[in-house]
Amino acid sequence: MTQGTAIDEVGVALGARSYKVRIGAGLLARAGAEIAPLLARPRVAVVTDETVAGLHLEALRAGLGDIAMAALALPAGEATKGWAQLSRTVDWLLAEKVERRDIVIALGGGVIGDLAGFAAAVLRRGVRFVQVPTTLLAQVDSSVGGKTGINSALGKNLIGAFHQPSLVLADTGVLASLPARDLLSGYGEVVKYGLLGDAGFFDWLEAHGPALAAGDGQARQEAVRRSVAMKAGIVERDETEAGERALLNLGHTFGHALEAATGYSGRLLHGEGVAIGCALAFALSQRLGLCSQEAPSRVRAHLKAMGMTCDLADIPGDLPGAEALMALMAQDKKVVDGRLRFILVRGIGSAFVADDVPPEAVKAVLEDALAGR
Numbered sequence: 001m002t003q004g005t006a007i008d009e010v011g012v013a014l015g016a017r018s019y020k021v022r023i024g025a026g027l028l029a030r031a032g033a034e035i036a037p038l039l040a041r042p043r044v045a046v047v048t049d050e051t052v053a054g055l056h057l058e059a060l061r062a063g064l065g066d067i068a069m070a071a072l073a074l075p076a077g078e079a080t081k082g083w084a085q086l087s088r089t090v091d092w093l094l095a096e097k098v099e100r101r102d103i104v105i106a107l108g109g110g111v112i113g114d115l116a117g118f119a120a121a122v123l124r125r126g127v128r129f130v131q132v133p134t135t136l137l138a139q140v141d142s143s144v145g146g147k148t149g150i151n152s153a154l155g156k157n158l159i160g161a162f163h164q165p166s167l168v169l170a171d172t173g174v175l176a177s178l179p180a181r182d183l184l185s186g187y188g189e190v191v192k193y194g195l196l197g198d199a200g201f202f203d204w205l206e207a208h209g210p211a212l213a214a215g216d217g218q219a220r221q222e223a224v225r226r227s228v229a230m231k232a233g234i235v236e237r238d239e240t241e242a243g244e245r246a247l248l249n250l251g252h253t254f255g256h257a258l259e260a261a262t263g264y265s266g267r268l269l270h271g272e273g274v275a276i277g278c279a280l281a282f283a284l285s286q287r288l289g290l291c292s293q294e295a296p297s298r299v300r301a302h303l304k305a306m307g308m309t310c311d312l313a314d315i316p317g318d319l320p321g322a323e324a325l326m327a328l329m330a331q332d333k334k335v336v337d338g339r340l341r342f343i344l345v346r347g348i349g350s351a352f353v354a355d356d357v358p359p360e361a362v363k364a365v366l367e368d369a370l371a372g373r
Contacts, residue, residue: 008225012144012232014239017164021144021228024221025173028056028132031063035130038166040101043068044130047089047116048107051076052134055177060107060132070096074112078264081111081150089119093127100124103166109135109182110142110270114160117148121163131168135178136186136220137271139170140193140227141248145235151264155331156256162240170228172221183213184308185271188251188278193227195278195299196250199349201226202302209306247351250343251277257328258312261320272309279303279310284357284365285344295347312369322366326359 007024022034035044046069048057053073061069072092074080098104104127106116113131120129131143149160175183187209194202205212205223212219231248238245255273262268282296303310312319319325329340340362341355 008221010225010228010232012164013236014164017146019164019166019168021168021170021232023139023170023172023224023228025171025217027169027171028059028174029063031060031132031169032065032067034169035064035103035105035167036067038103038128038130039067042066043070044103044105045069045093045096045098046071046105046107047074047093047112047119048072049074049076049080049109049112052108052112056107056134056174060105074115076111078111078151078270081115082152083150086115086119086150089115090123093119093123098123098127100127102127104129105132106130106143106165107132107134108138109133110138113138113142114148114157115150117146117163117165118150118160121148121161126163128166129163131165133168133170134174136175136183136224137189138186139172139175139224140186141189141231143168143170144228144231145245146239155260155328156264158331170224172217172224175220176215180213181269184306185269187213187306188271188273188275188308190223190227191299191302192248192250192274192278193230195282195345195348196247196343196351197349198226198230199347201230202348206302206305209302213306243353246341246353247343250345250351251275251279251281253277253329253332253340253342254280256332257325258315258319260328260331261325262315262317267317268309268315272314275303275308275310276312276314280365280369281343282345283369284342284361285346287361287365288344288357291345291347295345298348311372313372319370322363322370325366326362329362 010021050073104120106113120127133139133143146162146164149157152158208219251274255277258273285291300310342357344354345351
């Protein structure tokens with residue numbers, strides 16, 4: 001397994017809330033040197049989950065050196081991202097006497113990053129936090145941009161706040177501990193960046209994706225760097241998703257509905273839902289005459305070549321019908337004035353926001369996809 005050598009750095013320029021995303025192997029081992037400049041006193045409170053704690057918590061403790069560390073390990077899984085574990089986390093941070101000048105560290109994947117970030121946002125009206133993402137999905141997406149929150153019974157991420165981290169440490173070496181399915185789930189978000197705004201990056205992924213999946217550390221670091229750089233640029237221009245940032249939701253309207261339909265369970269991981277959602281978004285765009293027939297075929301061919309989910313038939317178990325899936329979409333945060341907003345495409349690397357999509361076209365795409373199961 002090859003590893004990248006130098007550490008890459010991507011800045012997120014948001015005035016007083018600016019921060020750096022540091023990317024490369026070995027960052028856990030030097031966490032103390034990275035985080036110490038932020039600290040008013042030599043102690044941190046770490047929120048993680050039980051799986052990640054077993055894999056990486058002691059490495060973080062060693063990397064922090066003389067910085068004292070208290071840690072809370074929550075149950076692993078999407079079900080943690082709700083009121084009960086948020087309340088538990090906030091109460092624990094208060095019991096640990098975390099002050100406004102202190103730092104909370106989110107060590108884990110997207111669930112922990114979102115929940116710990118939201119806990120930091122509401123604790124004492126805002127405590128600083130550092131993202132230490134341990135999954136590919138979190139490194140390229142959820143750890144950057146300041147979206148924090150929890151799920152509701154009515155849908156994903158409906159309760160939350162924008163709260164930017166003070167630093168992101170994306171140690172690409174820890175990706176070696178990910179199960180293959182989790183790595184490929186994260187790759188769903190990587191592909192999304194090429195599909196929405198960088199055809200050259202998609203070309204690169206077609207050439208280097210298999211090596212990335214097989215463990216090539218330099219390919220992994222480059223994929224993370226390019227994904228983060230694209231997201232940072234979009235966040236700088238549209239921090240609170242008033243416009244361009246909505247493009248990052250390519251595939252998510254379909255994907256979130258599928259996640260809800262499968263009960264946010266192990267049947268469908270988030271990045272798997274995004275991958276299927278991207279394929280459906282391209283199919284919808286082609287049905288509406290926006291892009292060529294070749295574009296959806298190329299997207300699905302690459303997902304298949306990577307061994308990823310790209311069809312509804314790839315989801316185990318039963319799924320509801322097209323109308324029930326559309327009802328789930330109606331709960332999505334991307335609904336504006338009661339109308340669904342979709343991210344559609346004119347081709348690979350050319351996405352745009354559309355809020356006037358005919359419901360019958362969406363239904364037809366879903367019916368076709370369900371019939372292909």
